[in-house]
Amino acid sequence: MADLALKSIHKSYGSVEVIKGIDLDIGHGEFVVFVGPSGCGKSTLLRMIAGLEEITSGELYIGEKLCNNMEPRDRGIAMVFQSYALYPHMSVYDNVGFGLKLAKAPKEERDRKIREAARILQMEHLLERRPSQLSGGQRQRVAIGRAIVREPEVFLFDEPLSNLDAALRVDMRMELSKLHQQLGATMIYVTHDQVEAMTLADKIVVLNNGEVQQTGAPIDLYKNPANLFVAGFIGSPKMNLSPVIAGEVSGSRIALGGEGLEQLSYAFDGHRQKPGDRLTLGIRPHALKISETGPVKGKVDLVERLGNETIINFRLGNGEQWLAVVDGDAPIGRGGAVAFSVAESDIMLFDENGENVRCLVSAVDGEI
Amino acid sequence: MMAMSSSATASNAPLTKRQRTSPYPTWFFLPAAIIYGVLFLFPTFSSIYFSLTRWTLFDSTFIGLDNFAQFFREPFLIQGVINTIIFALVTCTLKVVFGLGLAVLLTSDIRMRALLRSIVFFPVLVSAVGVGIAFTAMMHPTRGIINIALDLVGISGPGWLTNPALAIYSVALVEVWRGVGLATVIFIAGIMSIPQDYYEAARIDGASAWERFCYITLPLSRPATVTVIILSFIHGLRNFELVWAMTRGGPGFASDVLASVIYKQYQAGFYGLSTAGNVVLFVLIALMAIPLYIYLNRREGHQ
Numbered sequence: 001m002a003d004l005a006l007k008s009i010h011k012s013y014g015s016v017e018v019i020k021g022i023d024l025d026i027g028h029g030e031f032v033v034f035v036g037p038s039g040c041g042k043s044t045l046l047r048m049i050a051g052l053e054e055i056t057s058g059e060l061y062i063g064e065k066l067c068n069n070m071e072p073r074d075r076g077i078a079m080v081f082q083s084y085a086l087y088p089h090m091s092v093y094d095n096v097g098f099g100l101k102l103a104k105a106p107k108e109e110r111d112r113k114i115r116e117a118a119r120i121l122q123m124e125h126l127l128e129r130r131p132s133q134l135s136g137g138q139r140q141r142v143a144i145g146r147a148i149v150r151e152p153e154v155f156l157f158d159e160p161l162s163n164l165d166a167a168l169r170v171d172m173r174m175e176l177s178k179l180h181q182q183l184g185a186t187m188i189y190v191t192h193d194q195v196e197a198m199t200l201a202d203k204i205v206v207l208n209n210g211e212v213q214q215t216g217a218p219i220d221l222y223k224n225p226a227n228l229f230v231a232g233f234i235g236s237p238k239m240n241l242s243p244v245i246a247g248e249v250s251g252s253r254i255a256l257g258g259e260g261l262e263q264l265s266y267a268f269d270g271h272r273q274k275p276g277d278r279l280t281l282g283i284r285p286h287a288l289k290i291s292e293t294g295p296v297k298g299k300v301d302l303v304e305r306l307g308n309e310t311i312i313n314f315r316l317g318n319g320e321q322w323l324a325v326v327d328g329d330a331p332i333g334r335g336g337a338v339a340f341s342v343a344e345s346d347i348m349l350f351d352e353n354g355e356n357v358r359c360l361v362s363a364v365d366g367e368i
Numbered sequence: 369m370m371a372m373s374s375s376a377t378a379s380n381a382p383l384t385k386r387q388r389t390s391p392y393p394t395w396f397f398l399p400a401a402i403i404y405g406v407l408f409l410f411p412t413f414s415s416i417y418f419s420l421t422r423w424t425l426f427d428s429t430f431i432g433l434d435n436f437a438q439f440f441r442e443p444f445l446i447q448g449v450i451n452t453i454i455f456a457l458v459t460c461t462l463k464v465v466f467g468l469g470l471a472v473l474l475t476s477d478i479r480m481r482a483l484l485r486s487i488v489f490f491p492v493l494v495s496a497v498g499v500g501i502a503f504t505a506m507m508h509p510t511r512g513i514i515n516i517a518l519d520l521v522g523i524s525g526p527g528w529l530t531n532p533a534l535a536i537y538s539v540a541l542v543e544v545w546r547g548v549g550l551a552t553v554i555f556i557a558g559i560m561s562i563p564q565d566y567y568e569a570a571r572i573d574g575a576s577a578w579e580r581f582c583y584i585t586l587p588l589s590r591p592a593t594v595t596v597i598i599l600s601f602i603h604g605l606r607n608f609e610l611v612w613a614m615t616r617g618g619p620g621f622a623s624d625v626l627a628s629v630i631y632k633q634y635q636a637g638f639y640g641l642s643t644a645g646n647v648v649l650f651v652l653i654a655l656m657a658i659p660l661y662i663y664l665n666r667r668e669g670h671q
Binding site for chain 2: 072073077081098150
């Protein structure tokens with residue numbers, strides 16, 4: 001187990017810069033998830049930590065050691081690949097023990113460690129099989145077993161669940177979480193799936209275009225996204241976002257314009273906004289509550305009943321599509337009018353640059 | 369797709385019966401069957417027949433197994449068979465070793481990789497006779513460029529093609545030079561089909577470059593290795609052009625291979641006899657290549 005420090009890490013392929021200066025501290029024993037859309041650089045960053053990609057500039061410390069030019073085997077890491085990369089010509093036993101064999105560990109020690117890993121992962125009965133005789137989930141276990149026996153200080157996972165079907169993914173997610181508790185090792189996990197990120201992470205690092213957008217605990221990112229990108233990326237269904245125009249400022253309150261949302265007003269702590277500013281209003285679908293007198297009004301386009309909850313697609317007065325997630329038995333019909341209220345603390349506002357203005361909301365006017 | 373497979377399983381028995389009796393699929397088979405029959409089956413079976421006759425190309429008399437009896441009494445036959453096997457083993461082994469080595473080099477990140485690949489493959493395109501004549505000149509004991517070059521560094525070169533103990537090996541080396549390009553291309557294809565993930569996983573597991581070669585490249589390029597072994601072994605057993613172009617089996621009969629022994633009989637007008645020799649060569653190749661092929665593929669299945 002060790003902590004990691006990334007200091008101004010850059011990566012370029014020729015003139016194309018894919019990682020644009022990343023600073024990050026990862027604590028000892030933390031489960032950190034790198035999340036972002038395809039091509040955001042999260043896998044590249046992981047592979048740089050693993051030593052499979054060169055670091056163009058910046059410094060990478062694992063524990064106390066500067067690792068920029070260190071061979072992967074000397075970094076004290078183990079990695080689980082998306083494809084699992086199990087050696088097809090070796091049995092599960094030999095796959096798991098390959099690293100130990102290369103390290104010239106004595107045969108008894110090797111055997112003990114392989115069997116211990118197999119016990120932890122409940123795959124003792126698979127040891128004599130070849131990878132081609134295993135199911136996806138079993139291969140996944142073997143790949144994790146291969147990482148465990150090396151007793152690494154840091155585990156690296158590169159989208160390890162994306163080749164599994166949905167049900168198995170949920171199971172393996174829980175097992176990984178348990179494994180983290182059991183081993184207490186530092187784990188870095190790359191995924192494009194924000195649900196995996198939310199459920200597994202102690203700390204999420206949201207990446208886009210090779211830059212860190214926000215770092216924090218899952219709930220912080222959900223409740224207090226730093227910018228529009230994080231707001232849109234974290235949370236399912238996606239946050240409702242609509243452009244609004246700042247209206248009259250009175251005291252610490254500001255009125256917001258925007259067709260269909262004319263009569264909302266908020267209180268700010270900073271007074272950085274002035275009338276006429278173009279802002280973006282964000283409200284999560286789960287934050288909308290049906291209320292006949294609510295300020296958010298629209299016409300229902302579609303009702304999706306999932307049993308435990310109902311997703312309402314509705315159209316604001318200005319024609320914009322929003323979503324609301326309400327109780328499963330909410331009496332809503334297609335084509336009807338609907339109105340929602342929203343708690344003050346659930347309203348977010350982003351400025352022209354997409355940054356969260358971290359408003360303090362005191363009230364939402366009651367009428368439209 | 370699903371509908372097709374379910375209907376196929378549902379009405380499996382009646383469909384197969386109809387397929388068996390329907391003449392329609394036969395039409396697709398016919399063109400290939402005619403070409404195969406005219407170009408392969410007919411010559412093969414007629415040569416088996418002619419090997420049992422005294423044959424002057426215009427008429428033939430059936431003489432039973434006399435040709436075979438005479439062929440096996442041929443004084444230099446044993447030498448020819450031994451040379452054939454030496455030639456096949458030497459060329460096959462060296463093509464595998466050099467082919468794999470070159471393929472590893474040419475799949476790594478070296479400069480001018482595409483150009484080097486073309487250069488390695490180039491000798492494959494040249495005719496064996498041309499290569500043979502060029503190397504005969506270069507291997508001349510006193511005026512050949514090889515021995516002149518060796519002289520410059522103070523080594524007195526051997527008589528590559530004039531020394532009876534050396535001639536067959538010299539020809540084999542030229543065959544390796546000529547054929548290693550093809551082996552390399554097959555190995556390159558085999559190595560490039562190995563997913564990069566295995567190498568990365570092995571690096572993380574702590575494997576050095578040599579260990580990655582031993583534990584990843586070598587076992588996973590096995591299908592290519594089997595192909596190269598079988599192809600170059602059969603090619604070695606059948607070899608004729610290069611031996612004929614370079615030594616004509618000489619000096620004396622020192623570098624005669626089966627094919628050149630057979631050709632000499634043909635030149636002498638013993639057509640039935642040389643056809644019998646060809647049948648023997650065919651059987652010899654089949655007897656060696658088929659068990660080898662089965663052995664190599666069985667081990668592959670076990671892995």
